[in-house]
Amino acid sequence: MTLNTEHIRGQFPVLHQEVNGKPLIYMDNAATTQKPTRVLEALSAYYTHDNSNIHRGAHTLADRATRHYEKTRGQVKEFINAAEDEEVIFTKGTTEGINLVAATFGRKFIEKGDEIIISTLEHHSNIVPWQMLCEEKGAKLKVIPINEKGELLMEAFDDMLNEKTKLVAVVHASNALGTINPVKEIIEKSHKVGAKVLIDGAQSSAHLDIDVQALDCDFFVMSAHKIYGPTGLGVLYGKREILEAMPPYQGGGEMIKEVTFEKTTFNDIPFKFEAGTPNIADVIAFQKALEFVNEIGKSAIRAHEEKLLQHAMTQLNDIKGFIPVGTADQKVSVLSFLINDMHPFDVGMMLDAAGIAVRTGHHCTQPLMGRFNIEGTVRASFSVYNTKEEVDKLCESVRKIAKLKNK
Ligand code: PMP
16 A cells, blocks of 8 residues: 555644755654644644643533543554553653653562563663663563664573573664564463563564553553654553552552552552553643544555655665665664765765754664674664655765766
8 A cells, every 4th residue: 555645744833844954854754753733723722721730620621531531552462453441641742651661660579680681672771671670680681683684583581591590671672773572472372481571662562563461471561652643651561460560650649549648558559550650641632643643544655654664775775885784574663874985974964954954973872883893873764655666765865975986
């Protein structure tokens, strides 16, 4: 199926501007996606008509805001195919979701001598919380290595798993290289030794169909801002029995059943993990982002992005001095590269001068960059609203930049 990109682009006002005298070509989607008009309108409509604190008001506005907020929970449940609404917890983002699991599940269930497995591909947010936990508990952090293409070495993973493994936390799709990991296999193998599994879905959720029940993962985390939704909002999915066994994260309003100065009893899930006034407006607007994705469908989105990626690679591989970083067989639409020995930042500045927005640097994956003996890369990441013509302009600019050095 071919997407009507013109119609799609019409829904993203931010794309229709010039930067540095050139039409904007936004290719920094792995960092954050742009927001369609309906999300912007939902934010404005909420503050214009419904603004109210949720769950505790006795008045009409509070009731309306509560219903809209809880409706989003139901739609997220559908989006990831969770079994129940209560398994969906709103957070600030992927980072907070992982920290929540480390601080609650980790605090209660990880003990001295236990082992946690992550991979070389992880974002800092799926490394540092586990390092902090391991240090506190006297547990051990193990890291699945990768090959030159940026794919996990699954035999090494098999060798790492044992009865001491309590948690495996891996990224579904790498933000730095695009590699899609075999998470189903990882989950199955981890469960055989009794370990729980957290999947970092920050980069997969906008591109791949997510079915947490089919995957059978214990936790799944994602960020709304990478799925055409607002910033400052994320989702933690957890299986009911695990969430119920976990202690609360933050203490405060909403997460309690009853408070006396002697003792507090805690609310049921999901509220046990949503202390304080949540991000009501952004949660409500997120519905519209999910609606946008559902209207087009993930398989159509992925097919479009895959075509762009192939189109780019065919042209770029012909350019002398173009060095791709991460060439996994299974990838989302992330294109990491270097040009000759040029600093990624310099390449990024030249692309910006041509109106092309990319990300440069270590992409919050310093250990992964270290594995390739580089400090960083240039990263172009495609989304549903990017076009073949834009990809051509990227390739043309890369060709020009490479020529500067090849002279
Ligand atoms: N994991 C991955 C794979 C990511 O790409 C990101 C965002 N770059 C994060 C975690 C952190 O997400 P956030 O900053 O939205 O919390």
